[in-house]
Amino acid sequence: MSRPLKVMLVAAEASGDALGAGLAGALKARLGPEVAFVGVGGPRMAEQGIDSPFEIAELSIHGWLEGLKAYGLVKRRVADTVALAMAEKPDAVVLIDSWGFTIRVAKELRTALPGTPLIKYVGPQVWASRPGRAKTLAAAVDHLLALYAFDAPWFEREGLSTTVVGSQALHVDMGDADPAAFRASRGIAAEAPLLVVLPGSRPSEIRLMTPVYEAAVARLKAADPSLEVAVVAAGTVFADVTGRVAAWPFRAHLVGEGEKYAAMRAATVALATSGTVSTELALAGAPMVIAYRFQPLSYAIMRPFFTGKYATLFNHAADAEIARELIQNDATPEKLAAEVGRLLADPEARFVQAARQTAALDLMGREGRDPSEIAAEAVLRVIAVKGGRPA
Structure with missing residues (x-):
């Protein structure tokens, strides 16, 4: 009797942990006990039985300067990950x-396992910056699982076979997310304006963005004391955000991952750090303002490499700034408060923006199949072709 297929999954951030858990679940649904997993991940992958050799929160790094400071740690964790792969000898590695x-x-x-199929799940956003990464990736892995159709041509031009699986964020089930119950549980009146703040999931994002949001919200509260505020704390940074x-010198309702979607659906307006959360907010029908800051030196180094017009995915898909983006020097308390205040004061503007966000999600492939299932099928195909095991 042949041994089960062994798949190694490697994720280093909360969003990747969720993708890895979804892929593991889809492979289990197809193969049952005929698949086993090893790898690096967080709590979501741990629920699928994947024991990580180290905490991935320490690898949640963004920006060139931050990356340089953490170089020694990253190098050690790369070595740990490669050692795990060499010990386990998986049939494929999904990065x-x-x-x-x-x-x-x-x-x-x-170099260490030259015959092992390597699959990248989510490519770098080369449409936004550093397009040369497409060539780098093509030389390093055998296959790419891309989230969006507009990703694929960049990598296929470099000879990297690509499967468009879609984004899990477009398939979030918010059916049980009850906005009325969320408001009632916190004593927020049904008609009260509610600003939901989503500061990010990386420690560096919390450090840089939270003080800006505090000052912006203080301005908004001064203008309208009836404004209710809720802050969503991702699991990876929950203690820091809390x-x-x-x-903060005013009341803010703290929201954990379990109530995130209910808070999004209850929001009058959202103020969010750029990332996957913008897609989830659009699904929830929440008009939003997007912000982001890097360390100044990191931004100065990185700025020449930014080639895309927009940071937000649905803005990119629509080729229009549907949600206002305030990046780096524009991400000031004054500007953020002005943009959020404009939406809070104008129900028609909120309705129009939410409708345009929804239309942009359709351009991103909202009606497709479950991405985890498509990804699982692609992984098995690659293993069959590259590794010689049956799909």
Whole structure:
């Protein structure tokens, strides 16, 4: 009797942890006990039985300067990941998002386990910056699982076979997310304006963005004391966000992952750090303002490499700034408060923006099949072709 198929999944951030858990679940649904997993991940992948050799929160790094400071740690964790692969000898390795970490792992594995199929799940956003990464990735892995149709041509031009699986964020089930119950549980009146703040999931994002949001919300509260505020704390940074929000000089309702979608659906307006959360907010029908800040030196180094017009995916898909983006020097408390205040004061503007966001999601492939199922099928195809095991 042949041993079960062994798949190694490697994720280094909360979003990748969720993708890895979804892929593991889809492979289990297809193969049952005929598949086993090893790898690196967080709590979601742990629920699927994947024991990580280290905490991935320490690898949640964004920006060139931050990356340089963490270089020694990243190098050690790459070595740990490669050592795990060499000990386990998986039939394939799926490297999920987290470009800086996973591309290093891919290059090391290409040498250490030259016959093992390497699959990248989520490519770098080369349409937005550093298009040369497409060529780098094509030389390092065998296949790409891309989230959006507009991703694929960039990598296929470099000879990297690509499967468009769609974004899991477009398939979030918010049917049980009850906005009325969310408001009632916190004593927020049905007609009260509610601003939901989503500061991010990386420690660096919390450090840089939370003080800006505090100052912006203070301005909005001064203009309208009836404004209710809720702050969503991602699991990877929950303690950090909780401590910071507790020190705010006005009341803010803290929201954990379990109530995130209910808060989104209850929001009058959202103020969010750029990332996957913008897609989820659009699904929830929440008009939003998007912000982002890097460390100044990191931004100065990175700015020449930004080639895209927009940071937000649905803005890119629609080729229009549907949701206002305030990046770096524009991400000031004054500008954020002005943009959020404009939406809070104008129901028609909120309705129009929410409708345009929804239309943009359709351009991104909202009606497609479950991405985890498509990804699982693609992984098995690659293993069959590259690894010689049956799909």
